[in-house]
Amino acid sequence: MSELYHVIESQQFTLELLDELYEMADELDPERSYKFLNDKTFFLLFYEPSTRTRVSFQMAMHKLGGSSFMTENAFKFSSVAKGESLEDTIRYYCGMFDLIVLRHPDNNSSQDAVSVATKPIINGGSGSHQHPTQALLDLYTIRCEIGRQDNLDVVMIGDPKYSRTIRSLCYLLSKYPGNHITFLSPDSLKMGQDIKEHLTKHQISFDEFSFLNHEVLSKADVIYVTRIQTDRVPEDADRQHTIDNLLADAEPFILKPEHLDWFKKDSIIMHPMPIQKGQNRELQIDPETDERCVWIEQANDYGLRARMALLLKILNG
Amino acid sequence: MSELYHVIESQQFTLELLDELYEMADELDPERSYKFLNDKTFFLLFYEPSTRTRVSFQMAMHKLGGSSFMTENAFKFSSVAKGESLEDTIRYYCGMFDLIVLRHPDNNSSQDAVSVATKPIINGGSGSHQHPTQALLDLYTIRCEIGRQDNLDVVMIGDPKYSRTIRSLCYLLSKYPGNHITFLSPDSLKMGQDIKEHLTKHQISFDEFSFLNHEVLSKADVIYVTRIQTDRVPEDADRQHTIDNLLADAEPFILKPEHLDWFKKDSIIMHPMPIQKGQNRELQIDPETDERCVWIEQANDYGLRARMALLLKILNG
Amino acid sequence: MSELYHVIESQQFTLELLDELYEMADELDPERSYKFLNDKTFFLLFYEPSTRTRVSFQMAMHKLGGSSFMTENAFKFSSVAKGESLEDTIRYYCGMFDLIVLRHPDNNSSQDAVSVATKPIINGGSGSHQHPTQALLDLYTIRCEIGRQDNLDVVMIGDPKYSRTIRSLCYLLSKYPGNHITFLSPDSLKMGQDIKEHLTKHQISFDEFSFLNHEVLSKADVIYVTRIQTDRVPEDADRQHTIDNLLADAEPFILKPEHLDWFKKDSIIMHPMPIQKGQNRELQIDPETDERCVWIEQANDYGLRARMALLLKILNG
Numbered sequence: 001m002s003e004l005y006h007v008i009e010s011q012q013f014t015l016e017l018l019d020e021l022y023e024m025a026d027e028l029d030p031e032r033s034y035k036f037l038n039d040k041t042f043f044l045l046f047y048e049p050s051t052r053t054r055v056s057f058q059m060a061m062h063k064l065g066g067s068s069f070m071t072e073n074a075f076k077f078s079s080v081a082k083g084e085s086l087e088d089t090i091r092y093y094c095g096m097f098d099l100i101v102l103r104h105p106d107n108n109s110s111q112d113a114v115s116v117a118t119k120p121i122i123n124g125g126s127g128s129h130q131h132p133t134q135a136l137l138d139l140y141t142i143r144c145e146i147g148r149q150d151n152l153d154v155v156m157i158g159d160p161k162y163s164r165t166i167r168s169l170c171y172l173l174s175k176y177p178g179n180h181i182t183f184l185s186p187d188s189l190k191m192g193q194d195i196k197e198h199l200t201k202h203q204i205s206f207d208e209f210s211f212l213n214h215e216v217l218s219k220a221d222v223i224y225v226t227r228i229q230t231d232r233v234p235e236d237a238d239r240q241h242t243i244d245n246l247l248a249d250a251e252p253f254i255l256k257p258e259h260l261d262w263f264k265k266d267s268i269i270m271h272p273m274p275i276q277k278g279q280n281r282e283l284q285i286d287p288e289t290d291e292r293c294v295w296i297e298q299a300n301d302y303g304l305r306a307r308m309a310l311l312l313k314i315l316n317g
Numbered sequence: 318m319s320e321l322y323h324v325i326e327s328q329q330f331t332l333e334l335l336d337e338l339y340e341m342a343d344e345l346d347p348e349r350s351y352k353f354l355n356d357k358t359f360f361l362l363f364y365e366p367s368t369r370t371r372v373s374f375q376m377a378m379h380k381l382g383g384s385s386f387m388t389e390n391a392f393k394f395s396s397v398a399k400g401e402s403l404e405d406t407i408r409y410y411c412g413m414f415d416l417i418v419l420r421h422p423d424n425n426s427s428q429d430a431v432s433v434a435t436k437p438i439i440n441g442g443s444g445s446h447q448h449p450t451q452a453l454l455d456l457y458t459i460r461c462e463i464g465r466q467d468n469l470d471v472v473m474i475g476d477p478k479y480s481r482t483i484r485s486l487c488y489l490l491s492k493y494p495g496n497h498i499t500f501l502s503p504d505s506l507k508m509g510q511d512i513k514e515h516l517t518k519h520q521i522s523f524d525e526f527s528f529l530n531h532e533v534l535s536k537a538d539v540i541y542v543t544r545i546q547t548d549r550v551p552e553d554a555d556r557q558h559t560i561d562n563l564l565a566d567a568e569p570f571i572l573k574p575e576h577l578d579w580f581k582k583d584s585i586i587m588h589p590m591p592i593q594k595g596q597n598r599e600l601q602i603d604p605e606t607d608e609r610c611v612w613i614e615q616a617n618d619y620g621l622r623a624r625m626a627l628l629l630k631i632l633n634g
Numbered sequence: 635m636s637e638l639y640h641v642i643e644s645q646q647f648t649l650e651l652l653d654e655l656y657e658m659a660d661e662l663d664p665e666r667s668y669k670f671l672n673d674k675t676f677f678l679l680f681y682e683p684s685t686r687t688r689v690s691f692q693m694a695m696h697k698l699g700g701s702s703f704m705t706e707n708a709f710k711f712s713s714v715a716k717g718e719s720l721e722d723t724i725r726y727y728c729g730m731f732d733l734i735v736l737r738h739p740d741n742n743s744s745q746d747a748v749s750v751a752t753k754p755i756i757n758g759g760s761g762s763h764q765h766p767t768q769a770l771l772d773l774y775t776i777r778c779e780i781g782r783q784d785n786l787d788v789v790m791i792g793d794p795k796y797s798r799t800i801r802s803l804c805y806l807l808s809k810y811p812g813n814h815i816t817f818l819s820p821d822s823l824k825m826g827q828d829i830k831e832h833l834t835k836h837q838i839s840f841d842e843f844s845f846l847n848h849e850v851l852s853k854a855d856v857i858y859v860t861r862i863q864t865d866r867v868p869e870d871a872d873r874q875h876t877i878d879n880l881l882a883d884a885e886p887f888i889l890k891p892e893h894l895d896w897f898k899k900d901s902i903i904m905h906p907m908p909i910q911k912g913q914n915r916e917l918q919i920d921p922e923t924d925e926r927c928v929w930i931e932q933a934n935d936y937g938l939r940a941r942m943a944l945l946l947k948i949l950n951g
């Protein structure tokens with residue numbers, strides 16, 4: 001059996017560990033209540049908004065019998081508001097809880113936390129850098145829906161540049177042979193050089209196109225759509241202008257009901273959510289209308305199982 | 318037995334259902350801890366501040382053995398802050414929880430939620446439109462304190478125009494024969510035409526006066542006081558001026574200790590709370606000074622029993 | 635056995651009660667889960683940010699078997715946002731919970747709450763006035779680490795003027811014979827006259843110096859460092875200027891690794907936390923580097939035990 005303590009970057013998961021976690025996830029039933037973690041507690045230390053990650057972790061802990069404590073906005077409601085360092089906050093919470101889930105806008109926040117941590121830290125989203133538990137559930141969704149993690153044709157649409165979920169998923173996909181990744185995005189939001197180099201180094205072929213490529217999409221096993229991360233645009237004088245330009249650039253990449261005909265019968269459409277509302281909505285298909293739309297299950301059942309397995313592995317060995 | 322799933326508007330409750338809920342509320346003892354809902358969970362999705370509704374639902378769930386999860390400010394701390402639609406949020410939470418309580422500033426929010434919901438939605442306050450569970454506990458308070466729900470003389474003071482609790486209670490009172498409602502408010506805050514038409518249609522007589530009518534108050538079984546909803550005044554250039562005018566208009570409707578002599582011995586004074594603090598305080602009587610003041614019990618014991626009954630009915634049939 | 639109901643000011647604790655609480659704290663094991671308060675609930679009513687106090691109370695209640703409910707920001711998310719008075723809020727919560735922990739910026743907030751409370755109120759921090767449960771755990775830390783509460787040489791560094799934890803601890807230390815207190819602070823942050831008079835009245839000798847006095851520090855049993863409470867500086871035109879001046883004044887009082895040589899072998903360094911981050915950090919020693927650094931244990935284990943004892947005493951007699 002593999003060891004697991006901190007969860008910081010998706011590339012840290014070994015094939016053996018992924019298999020073990022996914023087999024645990026298969027076994028766990030979110031409809032049941034377990035007592036595995038009955039005396040365990042964890043703290044959800046969130047410096048950024050969250051709908052799914054926080055609730056999914058809370059529910060996973062609840063289903064396993066453990067107890068969760070949290071702050072919804074550590075910048076405002078914790079001593080950070082009085083100028084406390086992340087390290088001091090982590091030092092304290094490590095003395096109180098068995099595990100900490102951290103979401104923070106700084107790319108290096110999880111590493112900073114680990115430097116003083118005496119309990120496991122799970123990265124629940126670090127800036128535009130990584131979101132390893134999202135990648136874990138994304139790949140679990142693919143495994144359950146497609147039936148394999150290798151030899152996949154994966155198309156990622158929208159914002160490869162700033163989407164931490166795309167970055168983290170690329171690291172996982174690069175562990176399996178035969179996967180091919182295509183990025184469809186405006187030029188202004190192309191995937192960063194570091195991920196491209198990582199893919200090349202791991203012999204994962206990839207393409208990129210600056211239009212909604214029909215041919216590519218018609219061969220895809222997985223169509224992975226992401227939101228344009230306008231909230232990552234710096235707060236400067238040009239902010240609204242930059243955002244308007246990004247959204248205009250991204251408009252040709254909006255996925256609409258008419259595109260459903262392009263996709264293979266046994267493909268799946270994923271989205272890490274949230275989806276932008278209104279006219280800039282990047283995924284304009286109702287999930288109830290086509291069974292290839294799996295993003296609600298991705299967030300719900302698959303997300304819950306994957307996080308239950310992760311917590312159980314870390315806290316129960 | 319009646320069926321109950323979504324709770325959106327108070328007019329949806331049938332007489333049979335109200336009787337059933339109130340008999341359950343009579344039986345339930347908030348001092349005890351039950352296990353009826355041991356494996357059930359719900360989510361409190363609040364987009365507006367709440368003291369009583371959120372806590373009362375949480376405690377009701379706790380007393381019945383279930384578990385509650387929540388956000389205190391969905392606008393700031395959930396993916397709404399990243400531009401997610403209410404429908405997408407509801408889609409997700411329905412996959413995770415057995416029931417959702419929604420408080421939202423839009424009048425149509427609960428209907429919008431229901432349109433995609435796969436689990437029961439309870440309206441915990443929708444704009445200035447409805448607050449059906451408040452009406453449920455208000456009528457339960459009357460039933461327990463006065464001993465009946467019909468042939469009541471009910472006086473509603475303050476802000477019939479914007480008070481969603483007055484609106485929701487009017488719908489309930491109109492279901493029983495012989496009730497008479499009097500609205501005492503400044504001309505600027507008169508009850509809307511839709512409720513008046515509803516009362517007329519259901520043969521419920523009503524009056525309105527723009528002063529604190531001594532004769533009316535001396536005959537009242539129930540004196541129901543409400544806050545001037547200055548937070549509903551639009552955020553425009555005239556806002557403070559509009560608020561000042563409203564408060565000046567409402568000043569003659571402030572209830573003071575000297576008015577206690579006007580009221581019948583067996584009447585009750587209710588208030589959905591919160592009460593405005595300071596010089597504009599619309600109810601300047603200390604609840605400890607007169608046993609006809611029931612607004613603390615209304616919020617506490619009666620509120621808890623009514624919500625326990627409601628959750629039990631929906632989740633346990 | 636002593637009686638304990640409201641906890642408002644640290645001077646209210648008698649020697650007998652302190653002994654009883656500390657003996658309970660010694661007995662309680664935070665690693666275990668108890669069932670003493672299985673049917674008890676409390677509400678954490680916080681109007682100011684908190685990292686440790688809120689979480690420590692929550693965990694203490696959890697370990698004893700009770701349930702906690704809370705708001706992270708009562709100004710924004712409760713009916714205070716609609717203009718409700720603290721008294722009305724307290725009236726309501728007293729009907730719902732067995733105990734209320736209140737943190738509020740007003741110095742008199744706890745007294746105001748007690749005036750209408752029908753359940754025990756614990757002051758979780760009142761403006762710059764008092765923080766009695768912090769003093770309780772501070773003295774417990776000293777008792778456990780030094781082995782006594784009397785004949786102590788205690789040096790308090792930083793901001794005696796605005797630090798409610800220093801004030802509350804002075805009240806406790808003045809109950810035991812032979813204690814000597816030295817305040818080291820800039821002239822702008824000297825201890826208030828009321829505490830000095832209290833110490834004199836209770837025959838507790840004290841000194842004050844406006845520099846980091848080597849001789850004083852080399853004799854100290856307890857070195858108690860505090861943050862400059864810049865958040866207490868009024869929001870006026872001069873605010874930033876006032877803060878800059880305070881921080882400049884306080885710069886010579888920063889404790890650095892080279893000062894460790896000054897301190898006695900069996901002394902302890904305490905801090906109520908949070909510690910300011912960045913260049914103005916008042917305590918620049920890493921707690922992992924010297925076993926005399928006890929501020930993490932102070933907040934964690936000692937804090938948890940002291941608060942568990944307090945809750946148990948109030949709710950279980």
